[in-house]
Amino acid sequence: GQQVMQIPQYQHVQEGEDFTTYCNSSTTLSNIQWYKQRPGGHPVFLIQLVKSGEVKKQKRLTFQFGEAKKNSSLHITATQTTDVGTYFCAGRNRGATNKLIFGTGTLLAVQP
């Protein structure tokens, strides 16, 4: 079945350093979504990418969808302690039934 893997599983950075998480799907995706889950919290929708090669920015966060629509990345510039949490990508298979497949997640820890 479809698998969506993220690397790294865990990243520890000093506040002010940059951070990137990578999302790779075993199949071509029709779209990719990104969610953030704070410790003890629930996933919160951040953004959706649909077009091949699409890049979107939200303040210090930059999201990219690969040309082949099989991978995506989230880059955070100058991390802050408020960025702590697990970042999940979630993709939908092209032509598949109606569901998102969540990636394995990347836990970000930011040391002040």
Add this chain to the structure above:
Amino acid sequence: DAMVIQNPRYQVTQFGKPVTLSCSQTLNHNVMYWYQQKSSQAPKLLFHYYDKDFNNEADTPDNFQSRRPNTSFCFLDIRSPGLGDTAMYLCATSNEPGGNQPQHFGDGTRLSIL
């Protein structure tokens, strides 16, 4: 504010004792989902309702059932919980199915089976 509300936030129950988790939404969304999330893992979809149509995932145990009596409410019933069912249970909604709309999650119910 429109939102997704789950009750209770925490539930402790005994092995084999039926338990029901509830979810309500004020977003008037057509789709309601139930996910199971174990520690340090991604949410795993159990099933979803698109309006009144129930869609079960192939690997969801028979022990897990769901009801959606109206647009606003959805319930997760675990008939005979086992120790392996200890997890966070997340309810989510979206306007349409198909994974091309954002999903809005509740705060979750943290279920412990003793």
